[in-house]
Amino acid sequence: MKKISLILTSILLMSALAACTSNSSTTEQPATTPTTENTGTGNPAATNPEATTPTEGATSTDPASTESASAQNAKIVANKKVVASMYQDVLNGHQADKIDMYLADDYKEHDPMIATGKEAFKTYIASFIKANPDYKVNVKGMIGQNDLVAVMNYPMANPDDPGQAAVDIFRVTDGKIVEHWNTVQSVTGASSMIQNLLPSASTTADVAATDKAIVASNAQFVSNFFNSFFVEHNTDAASGVVSESLVQHNVKMKDGIEPLVNNYLAQFRANPDSTATVVNMVAEGDMVLIQSQMKKNADDAGQSVVQIFRVENNEIAEMWMLSQDVPAKTVNENGMF
Template sequence: MAAAGVLSGGAVTAAAASPQPVPATWADGGNRQTAANKAMVVHFYDQLFNHGNLAVIDRYVRPDYIQHNPNSPDGLDALCHFVTGLRAAHPDLHVTIERAIADGNLVMLHSNSVTDPGTKGQAIVDIFRIQDGKIAEHWDVIEQVPDTTASGNDMLSTLSTPRLRWPDPRVSTSASKRVASALFHGVTAGRDVTAFDRYASDPYYQHNPQSPNGIAAAKAFFASTFAANPGFSVSVKRVIAEGDYVAFHSHYKFAADDPGFAILDLYRVRDGKVVEHWDVIQPVPEKSANDNTMF
């Protein structure tokens, strides 16, 4: 669940790419098609944004490509135009993919996009839906990386052990999903902050920039949020899980007429407890370049 940073805005741009090849472990676990989807998406991302290889658009993206980034229209021409403009404006663009998670026909990338050297850039989550071997649909959530955080943790690193950036194939995906879902739904839908006591474990590493580490801080934040916002609601749009990582892509609202926030909450589950949390938060804009909403 997003913690105190729910009220902070994030810059709205499209995502960039990974300069490194896919680690072999990223393809472990799951079925062969899911692993192939993940490898294809990471390759596409790298070639398109880091190398400006526009040929991968025709090769890997369906002609009826659906776009949920509010700054971009649907279709291949719009994607080509965006990439060309982005690379022209930021020739030193560099993106590091910290995590790649695949679940059925969905692939999620959790990245740090640095458009200009010396800046901290943006934390970005991209979600791709694969259909018949090609990218059919895209969602993203984008937030500016701040200079400092309440916990002292950055927005993207892994602090819990073992310090693997990619999903651990030795961990049961279904078991991780059960634990993370019990915590997430228990708190957001059930408004039961004691779910942290049952399903999380201290030091509960926190990567939301405005929240300290620990279960006590998370409980205090949600208790105060519920008290101050009786109309608070969370609508989960999709869940993506692999190994010890579980992600919830949701629409958070503080009142019925609130446009709200697109938020991606990411949990790491170890030994049956949630031990680490990342999120990326973006306000839902009033207007969009497409008619698809951010969800």
């Protein structure tokens, strides 16, 4: 199972990175595959010779590359505007009749509680808003890459609702939303703790000014780490890649590299057949977002897990994570992935 998961993950990661690196003047870095699996042996603080680092000062100097990057940015901006307007008009404006403006006729839904298709979504939203007239979504930020837009947000049924932390990922084609995935985690605790569950990013349709070469390098850097650490259970991969002073937003873990390594070392020992399969990947600016299906074993339905990594000074400096159990039954036939 683990080898199959690694193959699927590598294919998805390389596909997501291809368009990003096509506008880069840097050489694509190959994904690392550890020769030995670390599920409890070895020194977690040992140097990882296979780790690659983001390119410092990388720039796109080829005029054709610059033009292509500009065109790509324009597409991302347009996609973000579609998604942002849908939130404003439909989810926060409670205008279900405007759904036709934003969703494609062949809209595909992965939310386990909503049937697939534009008309089904329209029916669900109209009913939900009627039952929750004070419903509001507080958008904390958006990032986009290629045809995907990821929205970090806090939906609330009413002002007294502690709410949920959510990441919604939309695929946009020809100005219409054609597919949607989400991962939603209920939240408890102080409001300051809740607000730290997701990163802050621009809520406008602008694209971060970070050069495409650096974005591509960051994405490759994180994908290498994800493959080695989460897919192959090689906790040595954190050394030299994750900052010693890592800022951790997972409420179950403390800051620093050591708690991260120790936590997953225990998990991998307890679940040696666990797998992590990438579903979506979005990189913009200094952030790389990965949605994956994580399973303890072949019989486990698993969880939808969204991890967001911030890269700074050639290291993973900050991490966020949301998770949602995959239900035994879903309203639509598409499943969560």
